[in-house]
Amino acid sequence: MERLQKVIAHAGIASRRKAEELILEGKVSVNGSVVKELGVKVGASDKISVNGVPLEREQPVYFLLYKPRGVISSVSDDKGRKVVTDYFTHIEQRIYPVGRLDYDTSGALLLTNDGEFANLLMHPSSEIEKVYVAKIKGIPSKEKLKSLERGIRLEDGKTAPAKVKLMSFDKKAETAIVELIIHEGRNRQVRRMFEAIGHPVLKLKRERYGTLTLHGLNAGEAKELTPHEVKQLRVLAMKKKNK
Template sequence: MKRERLDKVLANMGWGTRKEVKQLVKQGLVTVNGNAVADPGQHVIPEQDDIAVDGHPLAYRRWIYIMLNKPSGVISATEDNRHRTVVDLLPLEWANRVHPVGRLDIDTEGLLLLTNDGQLSHNLLSPKKKVEKEYYARIAGIVQPEHVRRFAEGITLDDGYVTLPAKLEILSAAAVSEVNVTITEGKFHQVKRMFAALGLKVVYLKRIRMGPLVLDETLVPGAYRELTDAELAALKGEDR
């Protein structure tokens, strides 16, 4: 197991900045294996050593995997000067350590994976892997079988890029149609631009699946939970 500086571990777990952690140490509030710490730069094995701050034990895990039902109005980033971010929805001990895997537009809801596992993130986002992303959408206008064919062939976007073949499933065709869309890319505003190229407008968009990971519909917008062992195993199988 990897040794790390104590002040870095505590800062990452939400106990403050490195400077604030040093003050906690100076006040004698930090213990390792029952002994008060004098040096904030002391090296520890966080998964193995018993670390406590003011008597509160530190529950440390190296890897974190969170499923979030992203609400509209927050951005898929770790920090922003104007908008609330997805990590702002999480407790500090997670928020300081994780990043979103990919991004959803500010007005798009649904499944977002947050983790500190950079290798998993890279593999799930790699264009070579062609990991499926499935969305539920409401469309202003009647979606027709011809549109299903066009999606299957690939859509030419406004910048001339031709998307990879995508799956369009019509759930209902009306003045506001309901559809499921599955893509294997992640171009900027891709689903919205694909429909725009057909003269249709997306009025609501929600991601419901990424690879084998399906949104837990018991999570209300803004709610989150850790992945189950089965979900994580399936994701790691997808990233091979």
């Protein structure tokens, strides 16, 4: 038996908080009866409807995709471009990406049909580390790298402190490879941070998401997460919330 709002969230209909609002508003029914109280638990055989539409209950699944460049982090694209779910045509469940990676950015991207899990990872209080490796134009000074560590003032506010490492540089080509570790997830954040210090990104890859790496995967390949890997991500996401 599971709480009704959790089942709705797992189905990808809404976040758990939104599911609770739907219940309190009388928009959810169980076995034909409207439920307006939180705390109701349901089993696998119970028939649930949200706004009059029967809920299709799926087993939660979790995948890590090595997203190639030139792919949209979405389930569809009105311009007909390739999307991340094109790599999962063999999967019956309706999965969707957790957050996004830019069209020109490659690397680790999670996909799931577990709405509660996705919202937990994307919540601002979650401080899951994301490790990026960027090839940038020019060779940044130590002071510029320090400014990234302290936080950069962007148009949507100052970034949180980050970890930065100059991995290599090419004086002849005037390029450098920099590792940047952040826990935020703003739109095009890494690219904007490097642009702010005068070193535009030429190529960008997310090497790690929390405890998950791309080890053993080639671009366009995916793997299903183990229960232990899912649990590790939940623990990381809840750590800040429980402080």
